[in-house]
Amino acid sequence: xxxxxxxxxxxxxxxxxxxADTVWVTLTETAxxxxxxxxxxxxxxxxxxxxxxxxxxxxxxxxxxVGMGIPFLLLAAEQTGGSFxxxxxxxxEYPDSHGTVTTAVFNKNSIDFTPLGDIVSTVTxxxxxxxxxxxxxxxxxxEGEVSLDTDELKEVLGDVxxxxxxxxxxxxxxxxxxxxxxx
Amino acid sequence: MTVKELSEKCNFxxxxxxxxxxxxxxCYIGDLLSWVMGRAEENNVWITIMSNQNIIAVAxxxxxxxxxxxxxxxxxxxxxxxxEEKGVNILLSDKRTYETAVAVYETI
Numbered sequence: 252x253x254x255x256x257x258x259x260x261x262x263x264x265x266x267x268x269x270x271a272d273t274v275w276v277t278l279t280e281t282a283x284x285x286x287x288x289x290x291x292x293x294x295x296x297x298x299x300x301x302x303x304x305x306x307x308x309x310x311x312x313x314x315x316x317v318g319m320g321i322p323f324l325l326l327a328a329e330q331t332g333g334s335f336x337x338x339x340x341x342x343x344e345y346p347d348s349h350g351t352v353t354t355a356v357f358n359k360n361s362i363d364f365t366p367l368g369d370i371v372s373t374v375t376x377x378x379x380x381x382x383x384x385x386x387x388x389x390x391x392x393x394e395g396e397v398s399l400d401t402d403e404l405k406e407v408l409g410d411v412x413x414x415x416x417x418x419x420x421x422x423x424x425x426x427x428x429x430x431x432x433x434x
Numbered sequence: 435m436t437v438k439e440l441s442e443k444c445n446f447x448x449x450x451x452x453x454x455x456x457x458x459x460x461c462y463i464g465d466l467l468s469w470v471m472g473r474a475e476e477n478n479v480w481i482t483i484m485s486n487q488n489i490i491a492v493a494x495x496x497x498x499x500x501x502x503x504x505x506x507x508x509x510x511x512x513x514x515x516x517x518e519e520k521g522v523n524i525l526l527s528d529k530r531t532y533e534t535a536v537a538v539y540e541t542i
Contacts, residue, residue: 252468307491308520319495322488323468 252323254368255287255357260376261320262289262353267381269293269351276374278367278390284333285357285367295341295349304337324355331361371426374399375419382413395433397426435542437500437523440479444537446502446525449509450517458499461538463531467492474498479538481531485509493522502527504534 252258259276266274271293279286296304303309307322325335333356342349357364374388378401389398399422401413411418438454440446459477464470465484474480474496481502482489490513493501500523503509509524517524527534 253466257468307488308494308516319468319471319488319491322491326467326486326488 252327253365255285255327255365256368256370256373258320258324258327258355259287259289259370260373262324263373263377265320265353266291266293266351267377267384269295271350271384273385273387274377275387276377276389278370280359280390280392282393283359285359285364286354287357288352288354290350290352292350295345295351296339297341297343301337301339305335321353324353327365328355328357330363331358333357333361371423371430374426375423378422379414379419392433397429397433399426437525440500440538440541441525443541444525444527444534446527449503449524449526450514451523451525452518452521453523456499456523458542461535461542462498463535471495479542481527481534481538483507483531485513487513487516489513490516490520490522494520499523500525502534502538504529504531 263274263276266289269291271291273292275290277288277290304321305325307319321337328335335355337351337353339351340349370390378386386399386401390396404413408418435458436454437456437458438451440458441448457477458479460475461479461481462470462474463481464473465482467484467488470480470482471492476497478498479500479502480493480498481504483503483505485503485507489501502525504527506528514524529537
């Protein structure tokens with residue numbers, strides 16, 4: 252992927268498919284590292300399946316259950332000398348605490364580090380595509396923090412749906428302004 | 435032109451050739467796997483410097499005729515075993531990507 256934000260979009264779509272009602276997209280940057288974590292309370296994966304998700308052949312045409320998103324993210328992180336981890340609890344074994352956490356850490360100083368790209372579009376695309384999910388986005392940079400919780404928006408908006416075009420535009424504007432303030 | 439013929443005429447080394455009689459049609463060059471996955475066409479020769487296991491998956495999905503690893507890139511045995519298992523041909527070229535592409539262009 253040419254931008255990390257596309258990897259984020261891809262991984263978060265797995266949370267949507269897992270029927271999560273809350274998804275946390277947490278980005279944490281220091282001067283040297285970039286950490287992305289996508290966590291959800293979806294159905295989770297059983298241990299046997301979890302072992303196969305980093306294998307690109309659990310995802311090819313005949314047996315595709317997830318995309319190539321995870322193998323690509325793993326590669327992107329390792330290319331920078333970073334790390335990758337995915338943990339999951341399946342609903343059959345953990346009825347009250349199921350879900351999946353995907354974490355990738357990148358070394359920002361590596362020449363193979365892909366820039367984050369258009370994260371604002373990624374976040375708004377996710378909200379617009381799945382307005383019933385609670386999206387909790389938080390991006391912590393050395394200079395400051397940008398965050399958004401769609402439940403807080405819903406409190407203010409009342410009956411206006413989140414995928415309303417004007418609401419989406421407002422969210423986009425809000426995030427862009429938040430980023431411009433810390434730059 | 436088959437993969438086997440291409441390999442001989444271009445002096446590529448054979449790393450894995452489970453399907454040497456595969457016919458070739460055109461060529462694609464790229465190292466960003468997600469990009470290649472969407473753009474390489476069926477029966478293409480795919481020239482790349484990437485040599486991790488994801489290339490086997492991308493080659494299968496895009497249904498290319500073979501992978502040519504250029505610039506003297508080497509590949510681990512475990513990946514070659516995977517290539518044999520999945521029917522993906524892998525050739526090796528000591529030439530730079532540009533010269534490798536020219537050789538493919540002049541041959542096919």
